[in-house]
Amino acid sequence: MTQFRASNIAVSIGRTEILCGADFVASAGELTAIVGPNGSGKTTLLKSLCNDLAYDGSIKINGTDIAELTPWDQAAQRAVLAQSNVIAFPFTVIEVVQIGLRAGTSGQHDDLPMQALRKVGLAHYAHRNLQELSGGEQQRAHLARVLAQVWEPVVNNAPRWLLLDEPVASLDIAHQLQVMRLAQKFAQAGGGVIAVMHDLNLTAMFADSIAVVAEGKVISQGGTRDVMTDDILSRAYGCTLRVGCAPSDGTPFVLPHVAQT
Amino acid sequence: MAIASLDGASHTPPKTRLSRARQMHWLLAGFLLLTCLASLQIGASEVTLSSVATKLIAGESLSRMEQVILWDIRLPRLAMGILIGGALAVSGAMMQGLFRNPLADPGIVGVGAGAGLGAIIAIVLGGFLPAAFLGTFKNHLIPLAAFLGGWVSTILLYRVATRGGRTSVATMLLAGIALAALAGAVSGILVYMADDKQLRDLTFWGLGSLAGASWTKLLAAAPLIALSFGASFFLGRGLNTLALGEATAAHIGIDVQRMKLIAILSVASATGAAVAVSGGIGFIGIVVPHLLRLATGPDHRTLLPNAALLGASLLILADVISRSIIAPAELPIGIVTAVLGAPVFLWILLRQRGWADG
Numbered sequence: 001m002t003q004f005r006a007s008n009i010a011v012s013i014g015r016t017e018i019l020c021g022a023d024f025v026a027s028a029g030e031l032t033a034i035v036g037p038n039g040s041g042k043t044t045l046l047k048s049l050c051n052d053l054a055y056d057g058s059i060k061i062n063g064t065d066i067a068e069l070t071p072w073d074q075a076a077q078r079a080v081l082a083q084s085n086v087i088a089f090p091f092t093v094i095e096v097v098q099i100g101l102r103a104g105t106s107g108q109h110d111d112l113p114m115q116a117l118r119k120v121g122l123a124h125y126a127h128r129n130l131q132e133l134s135g136g137e138q139q140r141a142h143l144a145r146v147l148a149q150v151w152e153p154v155v156n157n158a159p160r161w162l163l164l165d166e167p168v169a170s171l172d173i174a175h176q177l178q179v180m181r182l183a184q185k186f187a188q189a190g191g192g193v194i195a196v197m198h199d200l201n202l203t204a205m206f207a208d209s210i211a212v213v214a215e216g217k218v219i220s221q222g223g224t225r226d227v228m229t230d231d232i233l234s235r236a237y238g239c240t241l242r243v244g245c246a247p248s249d250g251t252p253f254v255l256p257h258v259a260q261t
Numbered sequence: 262m263a264i265a266s267l268d269g270a271s272h273t274p275p276k277t278r279l280s281r282a283r284q285m286h287w288l289l290a291g292f293l294l295l296t297c298l299a300s301l302q303i304g305a306s307e308v309t310l311s312s313v314a315t316k317l318i319a320g321e322s323l324s325r326m327e328q329v330i331l332w333d334i335r336l337p338r339l340a341m342g343i344l345i346g347g348a349l350a351v352s353g354a355m356m357q358g359l360f361r362n363p364l365a366d367p368g369i370v371g372v373g374a375g376a377g378l379g380a381i382i383a384i385v386l387g388g389f390l391p392a393a394f395l396g397t398f399k400n401h402l403i404p405l406a407a408f409l410g411g412w413v414s415t416i417l418l419y420r421v422a423t424r425g426g427r428t429s430v431a432t433m434l435l436a437g438i439a440l441a442a443l444a445g446a447v448s449g450i451l452v453y454m455a456d457d458k459q460l461r462d463l464t465f466w467g468l469g470s471l472a473g474a475s476w477t478k479l480l481a482a483a484p485l486i487a488l489s490f491g492a493s494f495f496l497g498r499g500l501n502t503l504a505l506g507e508a509t510a511a512h513i514g515i516d517v518q519r520m521k522l523i524a525i526l527s528v529a530s531a532t533g534a535a536v537a538v539s540g541g542i543g544f545i546g547i548v549v550p551h552l553l554r555l556a557t558g559p560d561h562r563t564l565l566p567n568a569a570l571l572g573a574s575l576l577i578l579a580d581v582i583s584r585s586i587i588a589p590a591e592l593p594i595g596i597v598t599a600v601l602g603a604p605v606f607l608w609i610l611l612r613q614r615g616w617a618d619g
Contacts, residue, residue, distance in 0.1 A: 052508050056424070075514030082512075089559035092278065095440035099501050100513060127277075149513065228365040 002028040002062060002191060003161050004049060004078075009057040011044050018044045019055070020216040026209070028159030028192040031184055033203045035196075036213035037237050042196045043083065045213060046165050049194065050080045062158050079163035083169065083196075085142045087130055093117065093141045094126040100145030108150035112151055116144040119182060121175075135170045143167065143179060153191030162186055164195040168202065180206040200241075200254040206229055212236045228252045263609065276513035282563035285556065293343070300339045301509040305580050306330055323475040338474040341482070342577040345471070345539050346526060348486040348531040350572020351493050353546025354553075354564050358499040358500030359524050360430050360445075363554070363609065367532040369434065370416035370525050374441035377467070378448055379410020384462050385451040403466065404478065404537035411533035414440055421526060428521050469542035469595030471580050482534040489531030492523050497562035500524075541593050544570050544602025551609050575601075 004026040019041045026032035034042045048055045051066050051074060058064045060078055069077075079100070087096065097113035117123045120140040123156045125133060130141055162183060166197040168176040176199075179225040184206050187193045203210060204224060211221040214236040220227050233241040233254065240257040302310040308330045316323060323331075347489065352367035360369060370375070383406035390402075418440060422433035469511050499520040502510040535542070549572045553564055578596040585591055 034293060050508075050512060052511070071511050071516050072514040080512040082506075082509060082511070085505060085509065088361070089554065090502075090561055091504065095278070095558070095560065096505075099505065 002034060002192075004061050004161055004194060006045070006049060006059045006060075007049050007057055007058065009045065009055050011041075011048055011053055011055045012183040013053075015037055018216055019048065020215065021057075022213070022218050024211050024218050024221065026161075026192055026194045028154075028161075029187055029190055030208035031187045031193040031195065032194050032209045032211065033197045033207035033215060034211050035198075035200060035236075040213045040236070041216045042213045045211075045218075046163060046194065046196050048146055050078075050163055061161065074153075075149065076160075077150075077158070078163055079146040081143055081165060081167055083165040085138065087149055089117045090129050090131060092127050092143075093130050093133070096130050096141055097145045097148050100147075100149040109151070113144070117141070118150070119147060120144045121178065122210075136172065136175060139167075139170050140175065140179070143182070145200055147182070147186075150191065153186050153189040157193050159190055161192045161194065164193065166196050166198060168197075168199065174203060200228075200233070204252040204254065216243045225252060226252065279560055279563065280556035282311040282557035282560060282567065285553075285563070285567055286570070289567055289574065293570050293574045293577075296574045296581070297339055297343070300342065300577045300581050301331070301335050303585050304335060306332065321509030333475075337476050337479055337517060338471050338506045338580065339577065340479055341471050341474040341538065341578050343573040344479070344483060344486045345535040345542065346545055346573040346576025347533045347569035347574070348572075349542060349545040350549035350568040351489060351565055352528040352535075353572075354497065354531060354550035354561065354568040355489075355493065355500070355524050355528055356543035356546075357550055358496075358503060358561050360434065361504060361506075363551055364547065366543075367528055369437060369527055370532075371418040371440055372411040372439050372445040372529055372532040372536065373413025373541065374423075374437070376407040376411035376533060377541065378414075379406035379408070380466050380540075381448045381451045381463060382406055382410070384459050384466065385455045401478075401481075402480070408537040412529055415525065415533075416442070427518060428525075430521070465593060466540045467595070468538035469598075470583075470591070470593050471539055471576075472584075472591060473538070478538045482538050484535035485530040489527040492527040493565040493569070496520065496524055496527075497560070497565055500561040500565075501559075507520060510583045540593075540595065542576070542598055544598045544606060545576055548602045548605045548609075551574060552605070 006024040008018050009022045022045055036042045047053045085224050094113050097116055117126055120143050124138055130138060151162055167180050183193045210224055210227040211218050212227060212232055220232045228243050230243055242255050242257045243252050245252055308327050313327060349367055356365040356367055356369050358361050380403050383403045387402050418433050418436050420428050421436045499515045502513045502515050511517050549568050554569050580592050583592040583594045583597045
């Protein structure tokens, strides 16, 4: 009941099969990373979980099939940060965060958008036009919107979920760490986080579990240390990768290995 | 869970654009009242609101001419101006929100092209209808044909752009261009066939006017326009989320497809009714929402009602100008809205380009 589970997911776009029988599970209280090479189907898997795409198979959030939920009910249980966000009109930063509030909570928590902005370090830009901010700042403003949507990680004993598509792609290293810590805190408070990640070292630092996607399937899923092996990663990415451990705390790190001639 | 406990002390937000926009309701309502008074006061005849009010206060009864001018000419015209101006501006704001483009106008869903073709068919080919039918519907043939034309083209575009239960607004826009070209070609053939009187009727219909206002037309158009005003109360939040894209709007809990359908049908009803009774009146639908966005921001929860108030005021003002500037003759109102609106439209384009070029 406290899992986001996808079973035997198949997605085709036109005649191209993007996912073919992918199985995936994420548990509440954990940060689950989806990794894999370009074109492997990571984002498609996440979009399926968001109900953005037509898919075959079954996807359940906290035990309920998402096909049975209205957009409103899905929004109450999970929030989604897309890879890129474009806004059509000159909304201010705080107005964008307010858009993320569901009508049911907005009346009760007038201060919540500002709290969300403080969490991402953008409270001082609250009344600036979003379009005037840098790409990284805009991405953090959208993260604040997403956090405002599922502010309480657990509601009525049911976990809520953050679905993040490459959340640190346009951020500098300090803000990458800030965003990953926010996601980690959300999971530690009882919510669930599913994040598509490109940076394997950042993934190793923050993820509790990892799903490796290659050629439209989840080829391996489990605890970070179980999945981050030379063999699994090298097979997924099609190049030689070496996994080591930081001497200080044993956190895995990944280095590409190039044969010397 | 106590929200305050999650992140420090509470914060008092400064005055937001939302509260400014709500104050704007009152300002615009006042402006509308002033334009209404001006509309009743000014006209080709010597009957003025002040002279009528003086008589009524003194306990004198109004002459037959005064009653006719006020009750049968100026009041229905004023009411029609309020409804049509409001309908065009609200429809424009809805379409700009739906298409995520500040240059979209109410005719973008095919209403304009379809209504135009309907009107031309009625003007040029109406004479071929059975005499009994013409006897009953003679005065309403053009509005009826225009309304039907608008609806048919909107439904056609909607069907073309909808696949697998999802409507692509981009496809709707492109199909609308194709449909407008086709309607233009058929209109061209009919114009070629038309006689001099029909050509004159066509020209005046295309320029728009409130001169034909009557209580009958008002009663026919009012429910359709009221439907759109009613829908606008429920669409504000959804259109705000749509500014972030369709996928994000769905993630936030909006039933995007249902919202699109409601918005398109509302605009088709309101614009179709407006075009049917007053002809083609341009620029109100584009310029009014944009001016309001500049003044109070893009929040559709306040933009839509404010657009109704400002659209109504500006159309009434344009009508006062159109019937007083060359009195006792009357300038088609579409000319006045174009003269006032085109420079603003160009300014919007230049401003946008400046922003895009950085």
